[in-house]
Amino acid sequence: MAYYSIQGIPLTSLAKEFATPLYVYDADKIREKISVLRSSFQGFPLSIKYACKANTNLAILRLMLANKVDLDVVSPQELELGLMAGYEGSQITFTPSGVDFSEIEFAVSKGAMVNLDNLSVLEKFGQAYGNSVSCLIRIKPHVFGGGNAKIMTAHPESKFGISIHQKEEILAIVQRYGIQVSGLHQHTGSDIKDGKTFQQAASALFDFAKDFKDLEIIDLGGGFKVPYSPEDPGVDMQEVGGLMSRAFLDFCASYGRPLRLWIEPGKFLVSEAGTFLAQATVVKKDPIKTFLGINTGLNHLIRPMMYGSYHYIFNASNTNSSEQENYRIVGNICETDTFSFDYDGNQNERMLNKVQEGDVIALANAGAYGFTMASHYNSRFLPAEVLIDQGKAVIIRKRETLDDLTRNQVF
Ligand SMILES: *Cc1c(COP(=O)(O)O)cnc(C)c1O
Numbered sequence: 001m002a003y004y005s006i007q008g009i010p011l012t013s014l015a016k017e018f019a020t021p022l023y024v025y026d027a028d029k030i031r032e033k034i035s036v037l038r039s040s041f042q043g044f045p046l047s048i049k050y051a052c053k054a055n056t057n058l059a060i061l062r063l064m065l066a067n068k069v070d071l072d073v074v075s076p077q078e079l080e081l082g083l084m085a086g087y088e089g090s091q092i093t094f095t096p097s098g099v100d101f102s103e104i105e106f107a108v109s110k111g112a113m114v115n116l117d118n119l120s121v122l123e124k125f126g127q128a129y130g131n132s133v134s135c136l137i138r139i140k141p142h143v144f145g146g147g148n149a150k151i152m153t154a155h156p157e158s159k160f161g162i163s164i165h166q167k168e169e170i171l172a173i174v175q176r177y178g179i180q181v182s183g184l185h186q187h188t189g190s191d192i193k194d195g196k197t198f199q200q201a202a203s204a205l206f207d208f209a210k211d212f213k214d215l216e217i218i219d220l221g222g223g224f225k226v227p228y229s230p231e232d233p234g235v236d237m238q239e240v241g242g243l244m245s246r247a248f249l250d251f252c253a254s255y256g257r258p259l260r261l262w263i264e265p266g267k268f269l270v271s272e273a274g275t276f277l278a279q280a281t282v283v284k285k286d287p288i289k290t291f292l293g294i295n296t297g298l299n300h301l302i303r304p305m306m307y308g309s310y311h312y313i314f315n316a317s318n319t320n321s322s323e324q325e326n327y328r329i330v331g332n333i334c335e336t337d338t339f340s341f342d343y344d345g346n347q348n349e350r351m352l353n354k355v356q357e358g359d360v361i362a363l364a365n366a367g368a369y370g371f372t373m374a375s376h377y378n379s380r381f382l383p384a385e386v387l388i389d390q391g392k393a394v395i396i397r398k399r400e401t402l403d404d405l406t407r408n409q410v411f
Contacts (some may be wrong), residue, residue, distance in 0.1 A: 001231040001364065002314035006275065007391050010317040014393055015277050015360040018386055021279045021296040023371050025055075025396075027063055028390035029273035034067050037265065039094075040241025043249055045260045049093055051186035051222050052078055054176035054266030054368035055274070059387050059396040061085035064269075072222075072264045076106050083110065093219075095138065095185070095264075097160055101128075108133055109389055115185050115219075117161050119169055126177025134180035136219060138187070139164055145188045145197045145223075148345075150307050152189035154201055161186065171211060183262070187221025190267060193235040195243045202244055206251040220244060220249070226271045228310045228365055232343075235268070267368040275368020276301055276383070277316070280330050280359040281332065289328050289349060294339070294361050297331025298378040301363065301370050305337055308345025311366065315352045317359035324351045329361070333378050339363065369398075379405055 006026045014024055033379055037048055048074040050064045061071070062085050068092045071082045082092045089111025095104060097117055101124045108129070108248060109115050115136040116122050125135060140161030145152045153160045162170060174181055188201045202220055209215060227234035245261075253259050282293040303309035313329055326349040331337035342348040355361070374382050381400035386393050 001312055002316075002319075002362075004316055004319060007388050008031070009388060009393055011275065011277060011362055012360050015279070015316070016388060017393070018384055018395060020277050020279045020360065021300050021383040021397065023366060023383050023397075024275045024277060024393075025057075025060065025270070025367055025385070025387050026273045026275075027387055030060070030063060030269055031067060033265075033269045033272070034064075034069060036237050037241070037263070037268070040237045041245050041261060041263065042241075043245055044252065044258060044271075047260060047262045048269075049219070049262050049264045050269055051264045051266030051319070052082065053372060055270045056081050056372055057385055057396050058085050059394075060270065063085070063387075065091075066381075068309065069269070073340070074280060076103050078108060079112060082217075090272040093136065093262075093264075094254075095136075101125075113183075113353050119166065119173065121160060122162075122170065122173050122179070126173055126179045127151075129179075131178035131180050134182040134240045134386060136183040136185045136217065137170065137181055137207055137275065138185045139205055141186050141188075141201045141202045141208075143188060143204060144193055145201070146194060147189065147225075148307060151191060152187060154188040163320065164204060167208060167211065174212075180214060181212050183215060183217030183219055184212060185219035185221065185262075187264060188223050190223045191225045192223045193225035193240075194231065195240045198240055199243050199247060202247050206247070209251070209255070212353040215255070215259060217260050218248065218260055220248075222264040222266050222268065224265055226267055226365065226368075229312045232310070234287050237268075243325070270367035271365045272367065274365070274370055276311075276363040276366035278363070280355050280357055280361050283327075283355055283357055290325060292327035292352070292355055292361070293331045293332060294329065295332055297333030297378070297380075298335060298337040299331075299333055299380055300374045300383050301339070301366060302373050302375075303369055304339050304341045305335075306373075308341050310341055310343055311339060312364040313339060313350055313352065314362050314364075315355050316362040318355070320354040323354045323355050324352050326350070327352055327355065333380075376405060381405070 246268035385397035
């Protein structure tokens, strides 16, 4: 799985030209994933709503827009970024979790579709807009979804959505204010590959939807798993898309008219397109293990430390696999910020082609929830970002300076 170049440009050249730590994105890979999705869902109108919390760089948003992919946003600021990238409000859906009503008003004022996830906000929406603005309602279908519990969102104890068991309360509020519910939504969680889970959640939502007469949209969320290593299977998109498509067509037939299907992939579209490049700063031979220290840490890529996520890691400076060593790969932050985890979420060691200090170390699957979760912890600068398109590497976020750390401080 180690790859030493992207669109013909060696990773080592990118590290040399733009320095490290550096996020690098492959535009072709994103386009490929968009077309896989389109060909997997067939037989009805489909809208892809990119869940942009995965990666909000404006260049990435523009790439999505150019490929007719809409946006799903979770904050007013993501909405603003979408507008800045050139989206119309009507191409954006606001799916927040437990926010103040002023954020809903803001989204409505920009022409975005809002997705309401609690009874209190539904009531306020009815009072404010009556039947003049349509909305989506987010349902919690009470399905487990398997996988990493930290990233599941549809199980009974999840904070997300209105419980499927509160249909009567929802309908009462909808009727009281004449609210136009144009769509129902559910999102099961992240890193799900099992078609049955998607099917289960979808069929719970379809069953629920029978009592809503004015629907135009069913939104089945995102969460499609991507492969993290050569042995690791991602979602079989053709199979899952086929299952979901058939179930959706059956639902439309029983509902009595054709509807539009929305899906909200984040990770599926951008994870594999991203590679995070760092530099080997120290090879520390300890009596027990060898630590490989790199010039980044949980301040730049927190998924392993936060979720025990697996990232495939390789030495981009050494293609010779005849001499390998086992390294525990760690960051430079004053915390235990280990990058090398196994599939069970335990810190481990990785076999890498022998590392010399100064080598470029690459972390795969860094396009989603990488930069967007980065922080200034330890007062280090955020990484720079580069987009590779048509064989050219272009800087899409400059490296920071001390001004970026002090800008809003008053002293
Ligand atoms: C985060 C999120 C997604 C995307 O999840 P992925 O695992 O990145 O596909 C989709 N819908 C909603 C509402 C989300 O919050």
